[in-house]
Amino acid sequence: MLNTLDHIELQRVVEIVSVDNSPISSKLTEMGLVAGQLITTLFKAPFGDPIAIELNGTILSLRLEEAQFIEVKA
Amino acid sequence: MKIALLGNPNTGKSSVFNLLTGLRQQVGNFAGVTVEKRSGSIQLDQVQHELIDFPGTYSIYPRSKEESVVFDVLSDPSHSQHPDQIVFVVDASNLQRNLLFFSQVYDLGIPCILVLNMWDLAQRKGIVIATEELGNMFPGVPIIQSNARIGLGKDRVLKALTSERIVERNPAKFLESAELCAIDDVQCQKLEAEQRLRKIKDALKHIVQTKAPEGDSVSRKIDRVLVHPFLGYVIFAFVLLTIFQFIFTFANAPMNWIDSMFSHFSTWSSETIQPGLVNDLISQGIIPGIGGVVVFVPQIAMLFFFISILEESGYLSRVVFIMDRLMRPFGLNGKSVVPLMSSVACAIPGIMATRTISNWKERLITILVAPFMSCSARIPVYTLLISLVIPKTFVFGIINLQGIVLFGLYSLGIVFALLVSLLLKLMIKQKEKGFLLLELPDYKNPRWGNVLINVLEKVKIFILDAGKIILAISIILWFLASFGPNMKESMHGLSKTRVYQSMTKKEQTKAMDACKLSNSYIGILGKGMEPVIAPLGYDWKIGISLITSFAAREVFVGSLATIYAVQDDSEEQSLLIDRMRNEVKADGTPVFTLASGVSLMVFYVFAMQCMATMAVVKRETNSWKWPVIQLVFMGLLAYFSAWFCFVLLS
Numbered sequence: 001m002l003n004t005l006d007h008i009e010l011q012r013v014v015e016i017v018s019v020d021n022s023p024i025s026s027k028l029t030e031m032g033l034v035a036g037q038l039i040t041t042l043f044k045a046p047f048g049d050p051i052a053i054e055l056n057g058t059i060l061s062l063r064l065e066e067a068q069f070i071e072v073k074a
Numbered sequence: 075m076k077i078a079l080l081g082n083p084n085t086g087k088s089s090v091f092n093l094l095t096g097l098r099q100q101v102g103n104f105a106g107v108t109v110e111k112r113s114g115s116i117q118l119d120q121v122q123h124e125l126i127d128f129p130g131t132y133s134i135y136p137r138s139k140e141e142s143v144v145f146d147v148l149s150d151p152s153h154s155q156h157p158d159q160i161v162f163v164v165d166a167s168n169l170q171r172n173l174l175f176f177s178q179v180y181d182l183g184i185p186c187i188l189v190l191n192m193w194d195l196a197q198r199k200g201i202v203i204a205t206e207e208l209g210n211m212f213p214g215v216p217i218i219q220s221n222a223r224i225g226l227g228k229d230r231v232l233k234a235l236t237s238e239r240i241v242e243r244n245p246a247k248f249l250e251s252a253e254l255c256a257i258d259d260v261q262c263q264k265l266e267a268e269q270r271l272r273k274i275k276d277a278l279k280h281i282v283q284t285k286a287p288e289g290d291s292v293s294r295k296i297d298r299v300l301v302h303p304f305l306g307y308v309i310f311a312f313v314l315l316t317i318f319q320f321i322f323t324f325a326n327a328p329m330n331w332i333d334s335m336f337s338h339f340s341t342w343s344s345e346t347i348q349p350g351l352v353n354d355l356i357s358q359g360i361i362p363g364i365g366g367v368v369v370f371v372p373q374i375a376m377l378f379f380f381i382s383i384l385e386e387s388g389y390l391s392r393v394v395f396i397m398d399r400l401m402r403p404f405g406l407n408g409k410s411v412v413p414l415m416s417s418v419a420c421a422i423p424g425i426m427a428t429r430t431i432s433n434w435k436e437r438l439i440t441i442l443v444a445p446f447m448s449c450s451a452r453i454p455v456y457t458l459l460i461s462l463v464i465p466k467t468f469v470f471g472i473i474n475l476q477g478i479v480l481f482g483l484y485s486l487g488i489v490f491a492l493l494v495s496l497l498l499k500l501m502i503k504q505k506e507k508g509f510l511l512l513e514l515p516d517y518k519n520p521r522w523g524n525v526l527i528n529v530l531e532k533v534k535i536f537i538l539d540a541g542k543i544i545l546a547i548s549i550i551l552w553f554l555a556s557f558g559p560n561m562k563e564s565m566h567g568l569s570k571t572r573v574y575q576s577m578t579k580k581e582q583t584k585a586m587d588a589c590k591l592s593n594s595y596i597g598i599l600g601k602g603m604e605p606v607i608a609p610l611g612y613d614w615k616i617g618i619s620l621i622t623s624f625a626a627r628e629v630f631v632g633s634l635a636t637i638y639a640v641q642d643d644s645e646e647q648s649l650l651i652d653r654m655r656n657e658v659k660a661d662g663t664p665v666f667t668l669a670s671g672v673s674l675m676v677f678y679v680f681a682m683q684c685m686a687t688m689a690v691v692k693r694e695t696n697s698w699k700w701p702v703i704q705l706v707f708m709g710l711l712a713y714f715s716a717w718f719c720f721v722l723l724s
Contacts, residue, residue, distance in 0.1 A: 002083070005533055014560075019264075021261065021264075023260060023507060024260075024507075024509050024511070025260060025261075025264045026133075026135065026260045026261075026263035026264040026267055027132075027133075027137055027509070028511070029263075029264050029267040029268055029271070030132045030133040030171075030174060030175075030267050031132060031134075031171065031513075032170065032171045032174075032271065034267075034268055034271055034272075041719065042297075043297065043298075043301055043330055045301065045396050045399055046301075046303040046304070046306060046307065046394050046396055047399040047400070048399075049399045050395060050398055050399065050510055050512075051399075052297075052301075052395065052514060056168060056170055056171065056514075057167065057168065057199065058168055058171075058513060059293075059297075059513065059514040059515075060509050060511065060512070060513055060514070061391075061395050061510060061511075061512045061513075061514055062509075062510055062512075063509065063510045064396070066509055066510065066511060067175075
């Protein structure tokens with residue numbers, strides 16, 4: 001099932017399907033957020049935003065408005 | 075020869091820099107932009123070379139104004155800072171992402187060496203790297219393993235820099251069609267990054283063996299507590315409180331030593347040098363002026379000591395993470411929290427701490443609102459005025475009214491810092507949109523060497539750059555307070571009066587000082603501005619104190635003491651309060667009433683009464699535009715709020 005990253009529950013492993021075009025799409029790519037990459041949703045900041053994910057052993061935090069550009073599948 | 079140090083953030087790049095240069099470092103700005111440039115000298119074969127530390131970035135294409143210096147310098151071979159060689163630092167445990175930026179740099183053809191830093195960490199994580207095969211990926215690049223945090227790898231880097239392999243330009247390319255994208259062509263940059271990552275991923279399959287691709291389990295456990303929805307805030311509040319307690323408790327003593335040292339020095343010089351203009355200039359202008367710079371050093375050093383520890387340990391990124399959502403509606407960033415909180419001690423180190431904010435607009439807003447936070451220099455002003463005009467009664471029988479007023483003044487500052495941020499968010503236009511995309515590095519023990527170097531660097535910047543301006547303004551203020559068109563005549567007139575002659579020697583000196591100040595240029599200015607400040611409930615004596623306290627807010631108390639010719643020892647502050655209480659206007663009504671007292675307190679909450687802060691804002695924004703806007707805006711806000719309070723209460 002396809003979904004965007006801002007809607008994924010915590011502690012799930014998902015695979016990135018695509019990264020939508022946006023002013024920050026090149027930055028997302030440079031951080032390693034590319035199609036095929038496996039990521040784990042780790043934890044959220046107190047008000048549910050930003051979120052922290054793990055990829056390749058490092059933790060990356062991003063705002064929900066940034067996460068919505070990333071399409072993933074479980 | 076110029077050698078550039080490049081790499082991703084959190085790779086231990088600054089440890090490598092400190093390792094290679096030791097204490098031989100200078101801080102400045104890259105020409106034309108307010109981006110901090112750290113450079114140091116390294117010696118190769120008896121020749122000195124310049125090593126330039128660039129901001130840590132994830133790509134050659136910038137995320138922020140600060141990062142754009144990397145693109146500007148690397149893409150333009152005629153740039154004055156364009157490097158002849160590059161030392162590229164990567165985190166050995168995260169090669170894939172780190173090599174993206176490296177492959178971009180490699181394709182520029184500038185001779186490079188690749189430093190696999192944090193080698194021990196990678197080994198502990200079970201990562202095995204076939205260095206030789208990695209070398210085949212990038213022909214012509216020497217590869218070095220290092221662990222800069224514990225000082226390993228310096229000789230190997232220096233040796234590689236002198237090896238003949240990297241003298242020539244490297245014609246090899248990692249990506250055949252390696253043309254740089256335009257700086258604003260996001261689509262091209264995205265495609266390029268995707269191509270590079272795909273190629274790197276394929277190649278690394280045969281180079282990197284990972285036994286357990288897990289993250290640091292200890293860090294994950296710590297995070298469960300430190301970013302907890304409730305505990306996270308409690309712990310952060312506790313950390314801040316501890317830091318301020320330390321600064322307040324331990325910065326006071328050295329600040330008093332500095333104060334008394336400079337005042338002794340000033341007395342000594344006034345007694346040693348031949349009396350006259352030079353004597354006055356040195357003992358009353360220059361020495362107190364330098365003292366006024368040095369006195370901030372303990373606070374700055376202590377604050378940056380703690381901030382460096384938080385930064386080195388990895389906790390600061392978590393603070394940004396938990397505060398980001400709260401600060402965003404105000405046009406601020408999670409990274410604005412520490413600078414604003416630090417400004418409660420003193421806006422100067424607070425403003426200097428905004429350098430961690432990569433988005434220029436967010437950083438500028440943080441700088442502009444930081445002086446609204448009530449700093450420790452306002453405390454003497456607040457306490458004097460509160461004890462003068464606020465009755466010592468208790469609300470509901472238990473809460474001290476004076477305490478409530480003090481709390482109110484602090485809150486007023488915080489509320490307005492946020493309101494003004496909101497206003498600035500709407501007013502300042504910026505194309506680049508702020509975003510977070512922040513790495514949360516594993517927790518580590520701080521390296522004391524790095525902490526120490528960071529503290530020294532901040533102190534040096536303050537003394538050298540802001541100090542010059544503070545000293546210059548001090549001398550101007552001294553001149554205005556020591557000279558006046560009819561000063562000599564008035565002082566001579568006073569000495570002939572009966573009252574004066576019946577005074578004791580001590581009283582005579584005080585009366586003479588008061589006469590001197592009120593007939594100086596500052597006194598004339600104070601009298602001249604009386605019509606302007608009368609609507610706020612102030613007389614010309616307060617006007618004089620407002621002008622002199624531009625040097626520093628606490629000078630307000632000392633100036634009033636001089637004008638009223640009373641001792642300004644803190645033990646005898648009650649004397650000053652009595653004297654102020656009896657002060658009457660021409661029509662016989664008291665000067666200091668509830669209305670004028672509150673008006674004055676509110677004025678000090680808002681007004682930019684601090685030349686040192688202005689000097690630092692000038693330093694950090696690289697122009698006089700912003701400190702002047704700040705001075706005018708805060709001045710107008712202070713004036714009208716004070717006027718409003720005075721009208722409301724009288």
